[in-house]
Amino acid sequence: MHLCSKSGCSDSQYFEEFYSYFTTEQAWKLCDPEAEKVFKAIKKAGVKVAILSNFDTRLRPLLRALRCEDWFDAVTVSAEVEAEKPNPTIFLKACCDASLWGSEVTSFKQVAQRIGVKV
Structure with a gap:
């Protein structure tokens, strides 16, 4: 029934x-109760930590509810960008959100070249 x-x-x-x-x-x-310590150590070491997700608009409220939103330098959600992985647009947006290459980056090709990927 x-x-x-x-x-x-x-x-x-x-x-x-x-x-x-x-x-x-x-x-x-959360998979590990020590996760917060790990994320804080990574950030303290100067490593940027970001989320790039095909989740929907519930992701940000969920991160707040789990009290882990501040663990990340940037959160890019496909529902907000209106592009899903593997669309290059969402990767470009994520890089800009995380200030990895600055707003002067205008194409996924530029992003790939800057990290050493042959295109």
Whole structure:
């Protein structure tokens, strides 16, 4: 029997509740309780740390709920850029968000060349 008919909720109601649940910290668990120390050590060493994700607009609220948003120098989300990996546009945006090459970079080819990738 269909879950929605057993539970008494509509398909859309069930979807909305399920969708919203994955914005809460209860739906997620950090893989390592020492993760914060690791990220702080990496940043202290001068390494930029960024997220480039095909997740949706729930990612930022989720990072806040998990209290790990400040672990990252930049967060680039495909839903906000309107381009998903492997589209070069999202990689270019992520590099600019993280100030890796500055706003003067205008193409993915330039980004690739600056990190030594033959194009």
